[in-house]
Amino acid sequence: MWSTHVAYLLALPLSSASAVNALQPKDYEPSLYQEGSCQQACETFASEYPGRLHYEDADTNFTIWDQKQLQTVYVCRVEPASASEVSKVVQVLVDNWCRFAVKCGGHSRYPDDSVSVGGVTIDLGLINGTVVSDDRTTARIGGGALTRQVFAALDPYGLGYVGGRVGQVGMGGFTLGGGTSVLSAKYGWALDSVLEYEVIVLPNATIATVSENQHPDLYYALRGGGNNFGIVTSFNVTVFPQGLVYAGSRTFGDDQTDRFLEEAEKIFTLEDAEDTNVVLEYRYAYSAAQDRYTMSSTQRYAEPVSNPPAFDAMNAIPALSNLSGGITSLAASTSFSGPLGQTRNIFASVAHYPSVELGKQAIRIFKDNVRSLGNMTGVNPELITYSIPAAAIENMKARGGNALGIDVKGHLVINLLSVSWANSTSDDAAYSFADHFIGDFRQAAESLGVLHPFIYINYANKGQDVFSGYGEENKQKLIAIQKDIDPRGVFTSSGLWRGFFKVR
Numbered sequence: 202m203w204s205t206h207v208a209y210l211l212a213l214p215l216s217s218a219s220a221v222n223a224l225q226p227k228d229y230e231p232s233l234y235q236e237g238s239c240q241q242a243c244e245t246f247a248s249e250y251p252g253r254l255h256y257e258d259a260d261t262n263f264t265i266w267d268q269k270q271l272q273t274v275y276v277c278r279v280e281p282a283s284a285s286e287v288s289k290v291v292q293v294l295v296d297n298w299c300r301f302a303v304k305c306g307g308h309s310r311y312p313d314d315s316v317s318v319g320g321v322t323i324d325l326g327l328i329n330g331t332v333v334s335d336d337r338t339t340a341r342i343g344g345g346a347l348t349r350q351v352f353a354a355l356d357p358y359g360l361g362y363v364g365g366r367v368g369q370v371g372m373g374g375f376t377l378g379g380g381t382s383v384l385s386a387k388y389g390w391a392l393d394s395v396l397e398y399e400v401i402v403l404p405n406a407t408i409a410t411v412s413e414n415q416h417p418d419l420y421y422a423l424r425g426g427g428n429n430f431g432i433v434t435s436f437n438v439t440v441f442p443q444g445l446v447y448a449g450s451r452t453f454g455d456d457q458t459d460r461f462l463e464e465a466e467k468i469f470t471l472e473d474a475e476d477t478n479v480v481l482e483y484r485y486a487y488s489a490a491q492d493r494y495t496m497s498s499t500q501r502y503a504e505p506v507s508n509p510p511a512f513d514a515m516n517a518i519p520a521l522s523n524l525s526g527g528i529t530s531l532a533a534s535t536s537f538s539g540p541l542g543q544t545r546n547i548f549a550s551v552a553h554y555p556s557v558e559l560g561k562q563a564i565r566i567f568k569d570n571v572r573s574l575g576n577m578t579g580v581n582p583e584l585i586t587y588s589i590p591a592a593a594i595e596n597m598k599a600r601g602g603n604a605l606g607i608d609v610k611g612h613l614v615i616n617l618l619s620v621s622w623a624n625s626t627s628d629d630a631a632y633s634f635a636d637h638f639i640g641d642f643r644q645a646a647e648s649l650g651v652l653h654p655f656i657y658i659n660y661a662n663k664g665q666d667v668f669s670g671y672g673e674e675n676k677q678k679l680i681a682i683q684k685d686i687d688p689r690g691v692f693t694s695s696g697l698w699r700g701f702f703k704v705r
């Protein structure tokens with residue numbers, strides 16, 4: 202899909218920028234003059250932001266997690282360093298009617314999600330500071346910051362925030378979509394820890410401060426609405442004292458999965474009721490190289506307690522490996538930044554009410570799909586599962602509530618199907634695997650009466666209907682707020698900022 206688009210753009214001669222400017226947006230025909238209009242915008246940026254404007258063919262230092270996005274051909278990439286520069290950049294792009302994408306940590310998976318297909322990539326990477334308030338209860342975090350930068354900045358104060366598990370993931374996408382953390386049983390999801398957003402909004406690309414009391418509609422919409430409402434240049438979030446934590450891992454053979462799933466569900470219940478320091482994630486993976494299935498657990502505790510007893514029953518199950526792990530800081534555990542751009546990836550997601558039976562069926566469905574696709578050499582699928590803890594769900598009602606539409610007693614179970622591979626020749630096999638697996642999984646959940654409609658935007662596959670999963674009322678509310686602040690549809694699927702998931 203993207204490769205045809207890119208090939209087309211490469212063959213396209215540059216059209217005159219002035220002819221482009223004379224056209225009104227309603228006459229806009231993207232394929233005819235898109236690159237010409239962006240050329241003009243890029244020239245403006247080149248003179249305004251010397252050293253921070255990179256044309257694609259000379260942008261050799263640019264890298265990003267997903268290889269498909271790395272191979273995406275844009276016209277230029279600009280690195281604004283402040284909110285007022287982001288505001289000016291957006292003004293220039295709208296004036297030239299040039300398409301764009303916005304990049305923070307760059308951990309999304311499709312071209313145009315955060316690297317523009319044939320337009321301008323706005324790279325927020327220089328807006329990465331963290332400032333702690335005098336009373337040490339809040340911090341202002343730049344809209345382009347990475348998880349590891351934030352943990353590293355808070356660590357000297359002995360503070361933590363609701364951050365992600367992987368250091369290279371961005372504050373921006375993570376927090377706008379939801380943000381599940383190893384601290385979520387205690388402090389909720391990241392989107393509910395945001396007190397204030399500084400955000401570039403339309404129609405005039407002005408800088409707005411959005412909170413429970415200022416623009417409450419937009420405040421609701423930014424908590425789950427993704428990239429539909431504006432470019433966030435800073436997040437003001439709650440922070441809290443945080444010391445060292447425990448993380449351990451242990452892998453089990455395929456013959457132990459039934460027993461494992463029974464113990465895992467008991468631990469999810471424990472996270473809710475008895476001890477919010479407890480966190481469990483597990484992943485069921487197929488290794489194409491070894492033609493083998495394994496179940497791995499990550500066992501966590503939000504205090505420096507080695508081998509917490511909450512995991513004893515799970516660890517009594519015969520395992521393939523000894524328990525390995527230890528005590529570390531969240532800053533240290535997220536500091537690694539590995540090589541980027543090596544793998545092609547897709548995610549897809551299903552949420553459901555607790556059901557060990559469905560967990561068992563999901564494994565059978567996973568294997569059936571691996572088998573029915575035959576020899577998928579090099580395609581590595583894994584199903585990652587954890588809980589949306591009861592306390593995190595309760596916290597979603599705070600400050601007027603968020604847009605996600607999750608309102609249940611107790612916990613839900615969230616599943617991320619992650620498929621990675623290295624060669625574009627396997628693209629079709631990987632997409633097909635994901636579609637079939639998710640279709641079968643949802644059907645099994647429906648049959649058991651345990652499907653929850655929520656589809657986590659940060660784990661969703663292209664084509665999954667994220668906003669319908671928030672519930673009809675939330676979806677319509679998001680659409681109405683979007684129309685109200687962006688009547689021309691600049692940030693919509695027919696406007697300039699088209700990638701990722703759009704409410705309209």
Ligand SMILES: Cc1cc2nc3c(=O)[nH]c(=O)nc-3n(C[C@H](O)[C@H](O)[C@H](O)COP(=O)(O)OP(=O)(O)OC[C@H]3O[C@@H](n4cnc5c(N)ncnc54)[C@H](O)[C@@H]3O)c2cc1C
Nearest residue numbers: 303305306307308309315344366371373374375381433701
């Ligand atoms: C290795 C890995 C580990 C992960 N771990 C977790 C985890 O522990 N918990 C979890 O909840 N999720 C996790 N995720 C999912 C992650 O939250 C999403 O992929 C998220 O969208 C990534 O955000 P980003 O800023 O890195 O990506 P980007 O691709 O830069 O951004 C994603 C989308 O958000 C938009 N966006 C980004 N910043 C802004 C901004 N400041 N203003 C407006 N729009 C913006 C972009 O335009 C883009 O459309 C993980 C993903 C990966 C690949």
Ligand SMILES: *[C@@H]1O[C@H](CO)[C@@H](O)[C@H](O)[C@H]1NC(C)=O
Nearest residue numbers: 252255258259260261262263
């Ligand atoms: C790439 O980064 C290096 C190190 O920061 C810098 O010296 C070099 O000029 C950069 N190259 C380009 C093309 O921007």
Ligand SMILES: *[C@@H]1O[C@H](CO)[C@@H](O)[C@H](O)[C@H]1NC(C)=O
Nearest residue numbers: 332333334339340341396437
């Ligand atoms: C975050 O917002 C609160 C409430 O408006 C404010 O009191 C606090 O100073 C802000 N924090 C920072 C670091 O700016």
Ligand SMILES: *[C@@H]1O[C@H](CO)[C@@H](O)[C@H](O)[C@H]1NC(C)=O
Nearest residue numbers: 326327328329330331350354
């Ligand atoms: C912000 O980004 C710049 C440029 O990549 C980097 O030099 C700096 O260390 C980063 N700041 C923080 C706090 O990580």
Ligand SMILES: *[C@@H]1O[C@H](CO)[C@@H](O)[C@H](O)[C@H]1NC(C)=O
Nearest residue numbers: 402403404405406407688689
């Ligand atoms: C904002 O844009 C609208 C529509 O383009 C225009 O009518 C209005 O005057 C602008 N407001 C400011 C403060 O520039």
Ligand SMILES: *[C@@H]1O[C@H](CO)[C@@H](O)[C@H](O)[C@H]1NC(C)=O
Nearest residue numbers: 452519520521522523524525
């Ligand atoms: C587990 O630890 C024991 C004792 O140190 C060791 O003998 C054994 O080989 C280990 N098993 C595995 C699977 O690593």
Ligand SMILES: *[C@@H]1O[C@H](CO)[C@@H](O)[C@H](O)[C@H]1NC(C)=O
Nearest residue numbers: 489490492575576577578579
């Ligand atoms: C898959 O193909 C590879 C390479 O062609 C081969 O080595 C392997 O045995 C095959 N696996 C299966 C399960 O057929």
Ligand SMILES: *[C@@H]1O[C@H](CO)[C@@H](O)[C@H](O)[C@H]1NC(C)=O
Nearest residue numbers: 578579623624625626627628
């Ligand atoms: C991808 O696979 C094709 C077909 O098997 C092969 O010709 C090509 O060399 C591979 N590319 C890479 C980068 O491995």
